[in-house]
Amino acid sequence: MIAEIICVGTELLLGDIVNSNAQFLSRELAELGVTVLHQHVVGDNPARLRALVQEAKDRSDLLVFSGGLGPTADDLTKETVAEVFGDTLHFDAEEWAKIEAFFARTGRRPTANNRKQAMVPTRGRKLPNAHGTAPGAWFEDAQGRAAALLPGVPHEMKAMWTEDVRPILEARQNCTIHSMTLRVLGGESDIASRVAPLFESANPTAAIYCKTGESEIRVTARAANRAAAEAACRARIEEFRAILGDNAYDVDVPGLAYTVVRTLRERGLQAATAESCTGGLVAEQLTAVPGASEVFGTGFVTYAAAAKTRLLGVDPALIERCNVVSAPVAAAMARGALAASGADLSVALTGLAGPGGALPGKPVGTVYLAGGDARTGCVHVARLNLCGYGDRTIIRARAALQALDLLRRMALGLAPVNAVTLAPGQQAPEL
Amino acid sequence: MIAEIICVGTELLLGDIVNSNAQFLSRELAELGVTVLHQHVVGDNPARLRALVQEAKDRSDLLVFSGGLGPTADDLTKETVAEVFGDTLHFDAEEWAKIEAFFARTGRRPTANNRKQAMVPTRGRKLPNAHGTAPGAWFEDAQGRAAALLPGVPHEMKAMWTEDVRPILEARQNCTIHSMTLRVLGGESDIASRVAPLFESANPTAAIYCKTGESEIRVTARAANRAAAEAACRARIEEFRAILGDNAYDVDVPGLAYTVVRTLRERGLQAATAESCTGGLVAEQLTAVPGASEVFGTGFVTYAAAAKTRLLGVDPALIERCNVVSAPVAAAMARGALAASGADLSVALTGLAGPGGALPGKPVGTVYLAGGDARTGCVHVARLNLCGYGDRTIIRARAALQALDLLRRMALGLAPVNAVTLAPGQQAPEL
Numbered sequence: 001m002i003a004e005i006i007c008v009g010t011e012l013l014l015g016d017i018v019n020s021n022a023q024f025l026s027r028e029l030a031e032l033g034v035t036v037l038h039q040h041v042v043g044d045n046p047a048r049l050r051a052l053v054q055e056a057k058d059r060s061d062l063l064v065f066s067g068g069l070g071p072t073a074d075d076l077t078k079e080t081v082a083e084v085f086g087d088t089l090h091f092d093a094e095e096w097a098k099i100e101a102f103f104a105r106t107g108r109r110p111t112a113n114n115r116k117q118a119m120v121p122t123r124g125r126k127l128p129n130a131h132g133t134a135p136g137a138w139f140e141d142a143q144g145r146a147a148a149l150l151p152g153v154p155h156e157m158k159a160m161w162t163e164d165v166r167p168i169l170e171a172r173q174n175c176t177i178h179s180m181t182l183r184v185l186g187g188e189s190d191i192a193s194r195v196a197p198l199f200e201s202a203n204p205t206a207a208i209y210c211k212t213g214e215s216e217i218r219v220t221a222r223a224a225n226r227a228a229a230e231a232a233c234r235a236r237i238e239e240f241r242a243i244l245g246d247n248a249y250d251v252d253v254p255g256l257a258y259t260v261v262r263t264l265r266e267r268g269l270q271a272a273t274a275e276s277c278t279g280g281l282v283a284e285q286l287t288a289v290p291g292a293s294e295v296f297g298t299g300f301v302t303y304a305a306a307a308k309t310r311l312l313g314v315d316p317a318l319i320e321r322c323n324v325v326s327a328p329v330a331a332a333m334a335r336g337a338l339a340a341s342g343a344d345l346s347v348a349l350t351g352l353a354g355p356g357g358a359l360p361g362k363p364v365g366t367v368y369l370a371g372g373d374a375r376t377g378c379v380h381v382a383r384l385n386l387c388g389y390g391d392r393t394i395i396r397a398r399a400a401l402q403a404l405d406l407l408r409r410m411a412l413g414l415a416p417v418n419a420v421t422l423a424p425g426q427q428a429p430e431l
Numbered sequence: 432m433i434a435e436i437i438c439v440g441t442e443l444l445l446g447d448i449v450n451s452n453a454q455f456l457s458r459e460l461a462e463l464g465v466t467v468l469h470q471h472v473v474g475d476n477p478a479r480l481r482a483l484v485q486e487a488k489d490r491s492d493l494l495v496f497s498g499g500l501g502p503t504a505d506d507l508t509k510e511t512v513a514e515v516f517g518d519t520l521h522f523d524a525e526e527w528a529k530i531e532a533f534f535a536r537t538g539r540r541p542t543a544n545n546r547k548q549a550m551v552p553t554r555g556r557k558l559p560n561a562h563g564t565a566p567g568a569w570f571e572d573a574q575g576r577a578a579a580l581l582p583g584v585p586h587e588m589k590a591m592w593t594e595d596v597r598p599i600l601e602a603r604q605n606c607t608i609h610s611m612t613l614r615v616l617g618g619e620s621d622i623a624s625r626v627a628p629l630f631e632s633a634n635p636t637a638a639i640y641c642k643t644g645e646s647e648i649r650v651t652a653r654a655a656n657r658a659a660a661e662a663a664c665r666a667r668i669e670e671f672r673a674i675l676g677d678n679a680y681d682v683d684v685p686g687l688a689y690t691v692v693r694t695l696r697e698r699g700l701q702a703a704t705a706e707s708c709t710g711g712l713v714a715e716q717l718t719a720v721p722g723a724s725e726v727f728g729t730g731f732v733t734y735a736a737a738a739k740t741r742l743l744g745v746d747p748a749l750i751e752r753c754n755v756v757s758a759p760v761a762a763a764m765a766r767g768a769l770a771a772s773g774a775d776l777s778v779a780l781t782g783l784a785g786p787g788g789a790l791p792g793k794p795v796g797t798v799y800l801a802g803g804d805a806r807t808g809c810v811h812v813a814r815l816n817l818c819g820y821g822d823r824t825i826i827r828a829r830a831a832l833q834a835l836d837l838l839r840r841m842a843l844g845l846a847p848v849n850a851v852t853l854a855p856g857q858q859a860p861e862l
Contacts, residue, residue: 013467015458016638019450022472027446036444037479039472041453048468207447273711273732279718280704280711283732287710290786290823292734298742299732301704301714307729307772311742341738355721392721 001173002060003029004038006052008068008077009152012041021066021157028161031177031205031220032169034062044074053084057145064165067152069134071113078137081147082121085139089119092126092135099133127164132156136164175222178229182217182237183256185247185405191215195243204236212394213401214256246414249405256404257285263411264295264345271407272341273299274312274333274348276324277367281400282347298341302333308350312336322430323359325350327420330368331381331428338372345410346372347403351384353392363387367399368431371406371416377424380406380416383431432604433491434460435469437483439499439508440583443472452497452588459592462608462636462651463600465493475505484515488576495596498583500565502544509568512578513552516570520550523557523566530564558595563587567595606653609660613648613668614687616678616836622646626674635667643825644832645687677845680836687835688716694842695726695776702838703774704730705743705764707755708782708798712831729772733764739781743767753861754790756781758799758851762812762859765803776841777803778834782815784823794818798830799862802837802847808855811837811847814862 005025011017022039029036038056042049049068056063068077082089096118103110110133117134120126127136129151137149148165150157170176184191192199192208195217199206204221217240221232241248250259264271273283273296283299286292300311305324308314314332322328333348351367358364365387371380384402386395402417409416422428436456442448453470460467469487473479480499487494499508513520527549534541541564548565551557558567560582568580579596581588601607615622623630623639626648630637635652648671652663672679681690695702704714704727714730717723731742736755739745745763753759764779782798789795796818802811815833817826833848840847853859 012453013457013470014461014638015454015456016640018454019470022443023446023449025446026444030445037474037476038483039444039450041470043468045468052469207445209447275711278715279723280706280714280730280732283711283734284709284715287708287732287734288824288827292710297733297735298738299711299730299734301711301718301730301732302728303714303718303724303730304728310771311729340741393719396719 001034001062001169003034003036003062003064004040004056004060005029005036006056006063006065007039007041007152008044008049008065009041010043012067013043021152021154024154024158025064025066025161028166029064031179032166032173033175033222034169034173044068044076046076046080049077049080050084053081053147057084057141057147061145062169063147065147065149066157069117069136069149069151071111071117071134073113075116078119078149081137081139081149082124085124085141085145085147087124087139088122090122091115092118092120095120095126095135102133127160129156129160130163131159136160138165138168173222175224176226176229177220177222178226178233179218179220180233180237180251182219182240182248183214183250183253184217184240184244185214185249185256185401187213187215191217191244195240198236198239198243201236204232206236206240213398246409249408255285256401256408257289260404260407260411261286261289261292261295263408265291267411269295269345269411270343271296272337272343272346273403274337274346275299275301276303276308276333276349277351277353278349278396278400278403279303281396282349282403285400285404298337298343300337300340308333308336312340323362325352325359325362325366325368327368327370327381327383327428327431330370331379331422334370334372334379334381338374344374345407347406348372349399349403351386351395351399353395353399355392365389365395367395369399369402369406370428371410371419373410379422379428380410380419381422381428381431382406382416382419432465432493432600434465434467434493434495435471435487435491436460436467437487437494437496438470438472438583439475439480439496440472441474443498444474452583452585455585455589456495456497456592459597460495462610463597463604464606464653465600465604475499475507477507477511480508480511481515484512484578488515488572488578492576493600494578496578496580497588500548500567500580500582502542502548502565504544506547509550509580512568512570512580513555516555516572516576516578518555518570519553521553522546523549523551526551526557526566533564558591560587560591561594562590567591569596569599604653606655607657607660608651608653609657609664610649610651611661611664611668611682613650613671613679614645614681614684615648615671615675616645616680616687616832618644618646622648622675626671629667629670629674632667635663637667637671644829677840680839686716687832687839688720691835691838691842692717692720692723692726694839696722698842700726700776700842701774702727703768703772703777704834705768705777705779706730706732707734707739707764707780708784709780709827709831709834710734712827713778713780713834716831716835729768729774731768731771739764739767743771754793756783756790756793756797756799758801758812758814758859758862761799761801762810762853765801765810765812769803769805775805776838778837779803780830780834782817782826782830784826784830786823796820796826798826800830800833800837801859802841802850804841810853810859811841811850812853812859812862813837813847813850
């Protein structure tokens with residue numbers, strides 16, 4: 001099946017918004033095994049729209065539209081597509097009642113213009129809109145060429161796609177699709193080379209998306225039913241995990257902080273943070289997870305050297321002797337955070353996020369990460385070399401990600417990455 | 432002048448990436464007074480590309496391409512556009528030397544395929560690429576219809592656009608353009624209604640972009656030269672500021688934290704943070720600004736009630752009596768942060784970010800914000816009602832923005848918004 005995507009909206013042509021709808025629809029169609037050869041953006045001009053729809057219909061089996069379903073007189077997408085597909089529109093009392101009820105809930109009344117939105121295909125079918133006023137539309141000609149008209153508002157569009165359009169296409173493609181996303185610490189090139197054969201499979205497919213310091217591997221299976229598609233995804237994910245090991249940290253979570261909060265909760269552990277160069281980013285990411293209060297109570301942002309001494313009890317002589325950006329100071333911060341918070345685990349960060357401030361032997365991007373474990377009295381300390389990965393924002397983000405990973409590893413009893421482990425009372429070496 | 436944008440790339444058709452290039456180019460063209468009626472995405476297929484280029488050239492004065500300039504055999508955009516514009520390509524020794532030098536810097540050698548990238552227009556002209564290997568191309572036919580071919584990598588594309596293509600178009604439009612962005616606290620609908628007449632002007636134009644809790648007003652002036660365009664922008668920005676007052680906080684900055692850091696530095700003030708519901712977000716935003724260490728040394732993330740007592744000295748009886756989410760506790764946190772840090776100014780936040788945890792009379796989204804001022808001993812305290820604006824992420828982001836604004840207002844001596852001001856020692860009322 002060949003499809004094209006047509007997005008209607010002046011705000012796209014003016015560059016006021018980025019076309020995230022085209023990306024969403026393209027990815028969904030690819031996963032269904034539908035080939036997308038063209039994407040277009042046009043305005044609300046009926047002549048230009050008609051020319052484009054006719055041309056697209058001549059070469060493709062399916063046209064997917066987003067936008068142009070609004071109530072104003074120049075929103076003519078539905079009328080134009082109906083004409084090209086040889087269909088007409090009629091007034092639908094049920095949709096009109098829904099529109100009136102929608103307005104009533106917000107204390108308003110629909111205008112005469114809104115009646116346009118209650119016009120639905122005569123030979124085709126309407127697509128209910130669970131999240132807004134305008135129903136979508138499905139048109140189909142005698143040759144089986146079809147058009148799906150969806151709203152432009154992303155959350156309305158996505159809901160209508162998932163609930164109404166994708167099931168039609170799954171039925172036509174004679175399959176059900178299911179996707180799962182495995183999250184893996186490390187860069188795309190590292191990962192891709194180790195699991196290359198798994199990316200060549202046609203079903204399940206796998207695609208890798210590079211994020212800061214980690215990658216997402218999205219596995220999509222097509223099968224006769226949902227259970228079989230899910231099972232195929234899960235089996236493929238296990239193959240990835242077998243190769244990628246501990247770095248593959250979770251499936252279908254928004255990010256590492258979610259995995260850390262869940263792991264801490266499962267193990268009944270409390271964590272604390274002591275941050276210098278990341279300035280609160282680790283605490284912010286942990287507390288962005290609903291329910292974080294069960295596992296996190298205290299964070300210290302000790303940006304100044306004096307704050308490291310005052311809040312965490314770091315010896316000023318140690319700072320003087322080793323420099324504030326050093327392994328011994330990171331270790332002392334981690335120990336101080338445990339003592340000052342009463343938590344079971346701590347992570348501490350001190351480093352050079354730039355742009356200025358490089359030291360001899362310590363370029364911008366040098367970060368010391370320490371993890372304290374009150375259960376054993378041990379402290380793990382590592383030097384992260386994040387130079388060359390990007391600017392201040394990237395350095396901070398990568399350092400925070402490593403800190404979350406250290407918390408995860410301590411909670412699970414996994415070995416920390418490239419870290420020196422200090423016994424209780426032992427001072428850290430220079431790293 | 433009528434333009435269309437053609438982006439070439441399979442990764443766009445598969446939905447692997449979002450088409451941010453189309454947005455950038457559309458906005459730039461709009462600012463130049465060029466009308467964009469179509470955007471397209473196509474793959475590297477020469478037949479489909481040729482058909483599209485021919486059609487686009489028949490109806491538009493200017494075609495702007497991004498992508499398709501790579502070294503592989505199926506990157507045929509340059510060859511295809513040359514053919515439609517009646518031009519040919521020839522090998523350019525200077526570009527080839529640049530490509531060889533680029534590879535040498537990274538310890539590699541170009542392959543024979545890369546020679547394709549050194550092919551440049553014969554009648555048209557090459558566009559130098561300051562940031563990558565592939566030069567761009569400018570084609571023009573006898574009727575003055577033109578095509579600009581730019582790389583797909585966004586930073587290479589933007590640099591080539593700004594340095595090479597925009598000056599050509601400014602010359603054709605007989606003008607220079609300049610843009611300035613005013614940042615304003617508050618929602619788009621509030622702001623737009625107050626300054627509506629200023630948006631109707633044709634030159635300078637103004638466009639408003641809604642962000643979380645604030646808006647950007649982008650003013651773009653066209654004039655005969657740069658100085659005149661800048662002066663026209665500045666004058667229009669002053670008109671906006673005159674209407675919008677204190678809420679218009681800065682021009683051409685990445686965000687409010689930059690304004691706060693600069694203001695604190697100018698006034699020689701140190702700030703501290705005490706965060707519960709925002710969990711470190713305010714500290715993280717302040718320390719994201721290079722040079723923040725001059726004005727920020729200490730932040731407390733007191734997510735648990737016990738941490739508020741231990742780190743900030745908040746009386747447990749006060750927490751027990753008033754609830755941890757209350758104006759008196761926020762005020763005590765702000766006072767405690769001043770005492771524990773030695774800073775001049777503090778902000779403190781305690782609230783319900785959700786999704787669960789609503790209290791009688793305090794729905795999710797209720798946040799108490801306090802600001803302490805060591806110079807006067809006064810504390811400002813306000814209740815923020817952020818229910819209905821969105822989820823946990825939005826509530827936290829809006830609360831953090833209000834906290835930064837309170838720091839700004841205290842530093843500048845402006846009145847805080849909707850706040851009660853407490854004298855030294857005075858306890859906060861319930862709000």
